Amino acid sequence: MKLIPVTDREALSIRAAEMVAEKVQEQPDSVLGLATGGTPEGTYQQLKKIYDHGEADFSRITTFNLDEYAGMPKDHPQSYHTYMQHKVFQPLQLKPEQVHLPDGSAADLEQECTRYEKRIAETGGIDMQLLGLGENGHIGFNEPGTSFSSRTHVVQLKPSTREANARYFDSIEEVPQQAVTMGIETITDSRAILLLVFGRRKKEALLRLLEGEVDEGFPASVLKKHSNVTVIADEEALTDVSAEVMRHFTG
């Protein structure tokens, strides 16, 4: 795991967008794994600037999202389908056939998980996966305790995750109880992973990731076993990380 420390959220977003754009420049038919939530929003804004300036061509990429709420129509204002349409697919003018999300409104969710895994495999797998970090260490919606060998599956969301995401809904009761998420092994099968972490809210999780053991009780710790993970983190998230640990991951 390699750490790139940056000053703040904006610097993180610029750096992450540059890395995604560089990947697409060197491999125009890249398969990108994308995340939702607050973390990658700035990165998507920066990618739009890069696109508008004609500095990258996204017309041949394929995308796969990490997760989607279960039981939510695709056109619900808080669905990840809607988020992606507004923040990525329309701004980068991606065509429907280029983009993929799990269908949380599918009648048979187990079948949907199998379909999604198959689709990822058919494209040859993910070249670069963007990830945010949950306060409890979740990646995608893989909550603590999820097997490191899990594939795309249906999850019961923890109360803490529902509370963290309640800010996007009118009330916590409206936050779905379940989601469909890529599994941990689906994520770690990606050839490269870019984990973005900013803000004080994430400092305990980042500290545990950098200093703690690899353990299924903290899903993100699996990233330490992967050979190509870059963590971009800002000063606030790195507040409690010792100089020695910083040197270890940046050196």
Ligand SMILES: O=P(O)(O)OC[C@H]1O[C@](O)(CO)[C@@H](O)[C@@H]1O
């Ligand atoms: O970026 P946020 O909103 O802090 O959330 C952290 C992670 O949790 C999720 O919301 C759950 O999948 C991810 O989309 C995100 O990367």
